[in-house]
Structures are given as structure tokens and as C-alpha cells.
Amino acid sequence: MNLYSLLSQRAGDGRPVRVGLIGAGKFGSMVLAQAQRIAGFHMVAVADLNVGKARESLDRVGWPKERYDASSCGDAVKNGTTFVTASAQDLFDCDEIECIIEATGHPIAGTRHALGAIDSRKHVVMVNVEADVMVGPILAEKARKAGVIYSMAYGDQPALICELVDWARATGFEVTAAGKGMNFEPRYRYSTPDTVWGFFGWTEEEVAKGDFNAKMYNSFTDGTKAAIEMAAVANGTGLDCPDNGLAFPPAGLHDLARVFRPSADGGRMDRTGLVDIAASQEPDGREVFNNIRYGVFVTFKAHNEYARACFKQYGLLTDPSGWYASMWRPFHIIGLETSVSVLSAVLRKEATGCSKEFRGDAVATAKKDMQPGEMLDGEGGYAVWANAIPASRSLNLKALPIGLAHNVKLKRAIKKDQIVSFDDVEIVNDLDVLNLRQEMERSFLPAKVAAE
Template sequence: MNLYSLLAARAAEGRPVRVGLIGAGKFGSMVLSQAQRIAGYHMVAVADLDVSKARTSLERVGWPAERYAAKSAGEAVREGTTFVTDDVAAMLACDEIDCVIEATGHPIAGTRHALAAIEAGKHVVMVNVEADVMCGPILAEKARQKGVVYSMAYGDQPALICELVDWARATGFEVTAAGKGMNFEPRYRYSTPDTVWGFFGWTDEEVAAGDFNPKMYNSFTDGTKAAIEMAAVANGTGLDCPDDGLAFPPSGLHDLARVFRPVADGGRMARSGLVDIAASQEPDGREVFNNIRYGVFVTIKAHNEYSRACFKQYGLLTDPSGWYGSMWRPFHIIGLETSISVLSAVLRGEATGSSKEFRGDAVATAKKAMKPGEMLDGEGGYAVWANAIPATRSLSLKALPIGLAHHVKLKRPIEKDQIVSFDDVDLTADLDVVALRKEMEESDRPAQVSAAAE
């Protein structure tokens, strides 16, 4: 609880924390909105393929034009201003930048950016969960070898869930389950970019008037984003994905401890120690009362009668037995909070959540039956959704991670709801990232075998 004090001390010494941002979309805009208000926190450079969009983002969140008029990263460092560029390499070449925030949302580009930043000796805050769930464990290991921090982004749900799990374990409780709230119904699973707006209840006119990305919204709707985030949490905490994927049990706040306890004790979890989603919709579409759609939670178990009594005495929301209780955070405000990760990495040398092992995977699963020659179109598209399964099962199936399922041609027929394997597709592009993923699978395989044996 001293990040602000540490930052103030550095600022007083004339050594601000210097930051680079890759990706000036919604998340990046939220980062920029707060960056201008934190004394001693200097956004040296903002990189985006569309420089005009980056400038528009800065203007939208209230930056005066002169503040982002620097012609180079070096000038920005000297003048205390910001350099806007489409050249990530130019950003990474600036020795004074301490930490890079990767917020593109593109799994291939994000993996390459993280590798390059690590090689340049910079801490990495990985907003890009799509890249993290695909290659995070090996990126974290490469960062450790280089002496820098590779971190999840505080404010996004995976990091906040990891924080709750860490709190529970540091206070001596068994973690029964952890996850987040989300708007989900089973029929959403096969949503496409053409049908997604109907699930939001928006008209064609409303969609046309806004700046909405149908694939991004569809990724949230069909459960893909949930699978990506929960597999990342598994990798960061040592919890497991359910064997058959996320179940999305509906649950409101007062039912968290009842639902997210083992089946043997009356809950919905196959066993203790799993990640899953608290759906805010019933399967028939009714809204769950007192749902936690925007929040995160952890369910814990008391280890003796004394702790159980304390749960009741201090108002913890418990199951009927009183043995299980849930702690939650009702909101997350994503990029508005991400400076916590940057400051933790630079000032403390600590991550706000980081992939420790390859334990969970988000794998491409067919939305429909497909024939050889048809193309997979990745996250939020028409062809596949992501399922969160244990890494041991993913390895045994040779499952294709959702991050590698973009613009890929099938060479074998696939049935609806079938997990797509590496053997089912013809991978001809992005082979450097494919090789990194394979390196991770091989290097982490012994740990997975050991974990399965336990």
C-alpha cells in the first residue's frame, strides 16, 4: 500500500517512471485518460498502426495537443512530452522507457511485441490476454531470465482474480473456486458477428451510430473471452479449468458460496480448486438477481470450527453450512487501473499476476460442421469459439489454441463442437509464434504430467 509514496519519492529525485503504450484503442484510451493525472508517471510514447487514431484517442481523453507533439521518443524524454508513432521498434529503442503496456488485443502481434520488449530489457504489462493465454508461461520465463517483470494488467479481470486468490492463500484459506461474473446464456455460444447485436438488444440504427467492432463484441458473447481469461487465471494461480470446459452456472452474489463449492457438498464444482464463470443470466434468459456481471470472486473454505464461526460473526456471505464463504470485488475499470501494474513492476519488481505454468488452455472449438478448405476466422468470428480446458487435455488432443485460429485453412472435416487440432489445419503463416507455442508445450510438459499425477 505504498506505490504512490514510492512514485512520489522517484518524482522528487527527477526520475519519473517512463512508460510506452502499444495500442490506442478502448483499453489504451483508458490508460491514457489516467496517465495525465499521475505525477511522476511519464507516458513517453504511444504506438499504434493508425497514428491518427492514436492522436484522436489522446484528444478524446483530454490531452492538449502540445503535450503529444514530440517528434521522437528522445525528445519526449527531454521535454516531458509524448511521442506518437506507428513504429514499435522506435519505442523499444528508447533506453529510458522502463515499462511497455501491450494493449493491441492481437495475439500474434502481442506475442512479438512482448518478446521484443523483454529482449530490450523492459518490463511488460500484458493487457493482451489473447497472447498471454497462448504463450504467457514461456514469455514470463523469458522475462525472468532477462531480469524484467512480465505482468497481467491490473484492472482487467484476470489480474483482479489472481489478487483475490493470493489474498485467500496468504490468509490460510483453501480456494474452492475463483472466477468472474458475465452475461451468458447457452444460446449465445453460436453467435456470429451478424447476430451478436440482437443479443445486446441494439437496433441497426444504434449500431450504425456507434464505433462497435462486431468480432470483439461477439467474442464476449459466445464465451470465447471468458475461456481466454479463465485459462489465463489457471496459468497464473495453479487452479484448474474444468475437464469439459466452463459450465457458466448462474449465480447471484448471495449464492456464490453455495454454487461454487464441490458437488460433494451440494455445489456445482466437480471438485475444489477450479475456475469458472458466475453467469448473470438464467438459461431461459431471466436476469439473475443481484448478479455480479462486472465483478470477480473467490470462494474459500474454513479449516476449522473457529474459522467457520468467524465467517458468521463478521458477515461473510456463506453457503447454508457456513463452511464456505465468498469474497468478491463488484467492478473492474480496466485501463483506468493499469498504472498499478506498471508501478508495481518498476518500483517493486513485482507482477500483478503472471503466468507461472501451462495449466489451462483456450482451444478453438467448431461453431458448425466444416469441410476441408474452409477457413477459421479466429476469436469472435463465424467458425470457432474458445473452450477453456486443462492443459493436459489440450496437449493430449493436440488442440489448436484460439490465438492461432485466425485465417487458417482446414485440411480435414470438423464436426460442430469438435475441438480443432493442429493436425486439422494447414499452418503456413506466423510460424515464429507457432514455434514459440510448441517450445512452451514441450518445456512445460513434464510439469503438466506431474500435476496430472497428483
């Protein structure tokens, strides 16, 4: 509760918190929109392969051009301005930058950027959940050994869910489930970049007027992003993914505690301690009343009659028995809040959520029957969606993480809804990231697999 006070002290001492941003897309633009408003928060450099687009992002969110006309990181540090560059290495080489925000959304590039930042002894705020769910635990371990912080991005749903879980445990409650709201129907599962705009209700003319990425929006629609985020939450909290993947039970605010309790007590969870999604749509398309489409939640259980009575006395929304209750946050505004993670890492040496163990995995799953020679095109594409399953099951299946399912060729036929294995594909690129993933699998072997 003292981040702003700590920052004000640094600013007063003439020592601003110096930051570098990699990726000036939608998330990065939201970060930039707020960075200009925070005294003592100096965005030294912005790196994006498309420098022109990065400059457009700065202009769009209201930065005067003279504020981002620095000729180098050194020039930016000296004059309090910002350097726009195509090279992330420029940020790593700048000794004054204390924290890197990785916001590319690309799992391979994001992994390399995180390693580069850690090797340069800089804190990492990993907006890139796609990379985090693939290799986050080992990146966090490397950061710890280097004496820097590796953190989820506050404002994005995984960090906010981790915060709610931490709150529940720190107050002595048993966490039975945690997750987020989302617009989802079963038919969305097989959406492609060609069909996605229809699910949003947007016309071709409306899409043409905006800066929309069809694959990115499709990954939100087909459940891939949900799987990536919930597996990351599992790795950050010690909760588990359901054995067969996320169930997406429809639930409104008034029903969270009823739905997200164990089936033995009348709920929809196979057991206690799981992550899942509160769908805002019924399977037939009807909108769930009082849904939490933009929110996050945790469901927890009272430990005795006294705590149960307090739930009622203080107006918590509970299940019919009164033993289970839910706490929620109705909205998240992603990049507009990410400075909290930067300041927490730099000023308090604390992560706002961090992958501590390999407990959940987001694995590539076929959208259709496919034959040898066909190519997988990663999250949000035409070929695969991601399923969030326990890491132990993923390892037993030799499942291919969705982050490594980009531009790889099938060497065996697979059926629709089949989890793709490493044995099904030929990987010839990005072997450095593949090796890091394999190192993580060996280093963070789940206890269930180790026992076998």
C-alpha cells in the same frame, strides 16, 4: 500499499516512471485517460499502426495537442511530452522507457511485441490476454531470465482474480473456486459478428454512432473471452479449468458460496480448486438476482470450527453449512487501473499476476460443421469459439489454441462443437509464434502428461 508514495519520491527526484503504450484502442484510451493525471507517470510514446486513430484517442480522452506533438521518443523524454508513432520498435529502442503496456488484443502481434520489449530489457504489462494464454508462461520465463517483470494488467479481470486468490491463500484459506461474473446464455455460444448486436439490445443506428468492433464484442458474447481469461487465471494461480470446459452456472452474490463449492458438498464444481464463470443470466434468459456481471470472486473454505464461526460473526455470505464463503470485488474498470501494474513492476519489481505454469488452455472449438478448405477466423468470428480446458487434455488432443486459429485453412472436416486439432489445419503463417508455442509446450509439460 505504498505505490503512490514511491512514485511521489521518484517524481520529487526528477525521475518519472517512463512508459510506452502499444495499442490505442478502447483499453489503451482508458490507460491514457488516467496517465495524464498521475504526477511522475510519463507516457513517453504511443504506438499504433493507425497513427491518426491514436491521435484521435488522445484527443478524445482530453490530452491537449501540444502534449503529444513530440517528434521522437528522445524529444518526448527531453520535454516531458508524448511521441505518437506507427512503429513499436521506436519504443523498444528508447533506453529511457522502463515499461511497455501491450494493449493490441492481437495474439500474434502481442507475442512479438512482448518478445521485443523483453529483449530490450523492459518490463511488460500484458493487457493482451489472448497472447498471454497462448504463450504467457514462456514469455514470463524469458522475462525472468532478462531481469524484467512480465505482468498481467491490473484492472482487467484475470489480475484481479489472481489478487483475490493470493489474498485467500495468504490468509490461510483453502481456495475452492475463483472466477468472474458474465452475461451469458447457452444460445450466445454460436453468435457471430452479424448477430452480436442483438444480444446487446443495440440497434443498427446505435452501433453506427459508436466505435464498436463486432468481432471483439462477439468474443465477449460467445464465451471466448471468458475461456481465454479463465485459462490465464489457471496458469497464474495453479487452479484448474474444468475437464470439459467452463460450465457458466448462474449465480448471484448471495449464492456464490453455495454454487462454487464441490458437488460432494452440494455445489456445482466437480472438485475443489477450479475456475469458472458466475453467469448473470439463467439459461432461459431471466436475469439472475443480485448478479455480479462486472465483478470477480473467490470462494474458500474454513479450516476449523473457529474460523467457521468467525465467518458468521463477521457477516460473510456463506453456503448453508457455513463452511464455505466468498469474497468478491463488484466492479473492474480495466485500463483506468492499469497504472498500478506499471508502478508495481517498475517500483516494486513485482507482477500483478503472472502466468507461472501451463495449466489451462483456450482451444478453438467449431461453431458449425465445416469442410476442408474452409478458413478459421479466430476469436469472435464466424467459425470457432474458445473452450477453456486443462492443458494436459489440450496436449493429449493436440488442440489448436484459439490464438493460432486466425486465417488458417482446414484440411479435414470437423463437426459443430468439436475441438479443432493441429492435425485438422494447415498453418503456413506466423511460424515464429507457432515455434514459441511448441517450445512452451515442451518446457512447461503438465505433470499429468509427463507421467503418461
